Amino acid sequence: MxxxxxxxxxxxxxxxxxxxxxxxxxxxxxxxxxxxxxxxxxxxxxxxxxxxxxxxxxxxxxxxxxxKPDIRRGNLTPQEQLLILELHSKWGNRWSKIAQYLPGRTDNEIKNYWRTRVQKQARQLNIESNSDKFFDAVRSFWVPRLIEKMEQNSFTNCCPQNNNNKSLLPPQSYDSTSTQTYTDISSQNPGLSNIDGSSSSSIFMPDLTTVPHFIDPNTIIDGSMCNQELGGYIPEMEEYYYMGNSDIGTECHVAEAYEDVTQDPMWNMDDIWQFRE
DNA sequence: AAAACAGGCAACCGCTGGCCC
DNA sequence: TGGGCCAGCGGTTGCCTGTTT
CATH class of the missing domain: 1.10.10.60 (Homeodomain-like)
Known part of the structure; x- marks a missing residue:
């Protein structure tokens, strides 16, 4: 300046x-x-x-x-990171627009995340953060690893409960007053048309049928609550969505355990990039 | 133990577009 | 219609803190 x-x-x-x-x-x-x-x-x-x-x-x-009271603090979850990658691939540095899809997160926080984490990784790989090469690296390594983290999270935080009780009762909400519902909006929101795994120009959002490390279908059933975390928030509709699997429960709240893992250093971005070694 | 360094993030800046008179 | 004011946005800076030497 x-x-x-x-x-x-x-x-x-x-x-x-x-x-x-x-x-x-x-x-x-x-x-x-x-x-x-x-x-x-x-x-x-x-x-x-x-x-x-x-x-x-x-x-x-x-x-x-x-x-502001509804600001969320702590590390971004893998779900949020995936969403940021996806939305950035669509809109570029439109931080405020991206932030609309991550309730409680600010544009400043997302911008800082991108600059300090994503661009840092790009630098370390010695490639341009907006280049095709970087996108390929993200698609091939980063996304599967994020999903792997989510899978681990499913077993750690959700599945023991579900193993004991197969009911689809929603876990506790992190906001006990919230009545926000999850909806499969893959057919409702053209701007997010790729989230159901169908072919599209999007390069980031994991295709749940093709990403090699993604949870197998049986796990999805047993850990259905957990996997509804694979989604985001639609400001216009004031609803959360999850990616695909519309046969699972139509109403769900964000698990309290989910909040806990955001504080967990396991979500450190650096270990996701261990493929470099 | 202290200095140097690096990373993360809060805060600031200028620009732009919308609204109102 | 044009000028002023304001909010919102993306880019940038600089401070604080943790890590390394």
Whole structure:
């Protein structure tokens, strides 16, 4: 960034007495309390009314990326990573659009993930992160390994329960108030037409019938709840979808155990790339 | 133990497009 | 219709923290 521009902006902020840099706990509290009582509204007004010496932009960013109650924290799950890969292949760096399909995740977080993890791996492989070569590497190695992780997760977190009880009762929701349902939207949403495994121009979303490491059909039955995690969120429909297998339960909630694995270092992206060795 | 380095992420920036007057 | 204001977006920076030397 050009120094002169930076200096100018900084001076402008100083001239009107605006704070910059990291937010304090007190500022967070002021902003949160104000929004919870008055709603978001115009951000410049929010900043002023809340008694913050910040500009509206800064308040908006802080709220959307950090303070908003439904923000999810922790590592991205393999499911989320797959979805990001898929959606990025469709839309490129349209972070906010991609974020719409990952509830609780912010565009900033996804962008950071892409730059720090995906592009890092591309660099280490010495290939362009948007090149065909990289896409091939992702399709051939990354996706199967992510799916393998999901499979492990199925056995670790879901299947013991299901082995004891074959019922299709949904696991506990991570948000007990949520009534969001899963729907097979493979035939409903043209923008996601490839998620049912049919042929399409998409290169990332795992084809459940052809990806070599994918769970076998028997596992899908026994671990049906787990495998409904192979999906995403459709903002327009306010619904979750899962990929294919429309014969399994039509309503399901996100497993609580699912939250736990997001904290697990097993989801570290680096070990997914061990094929390099 | 301390310095150097690298990675991750929060926050900032300028640009763009939509809305309103 | 055009100008100003604002929110939202993607790109970039810089700080903090963990790791390595």
């Amino acid at each position: 050009e120094d002169s521009m930076k200096t100018k902006s900084f001076k402008e902020s100083e001239e009107v007495g605006l704070r910059r840099g990291p937010w304090t706990l007190e500022e967070d509290t002021l902003l949160t309390n104000y929004i919870l009582h008055n709603g978001e509204g115009r951000w410049n007004l929010v900043a002023k009314s809340a008694g913050l010496k910040r500009n509206g932009k800064s308040c908006r960013l802080r709220w959307l990326n950090y303070l």
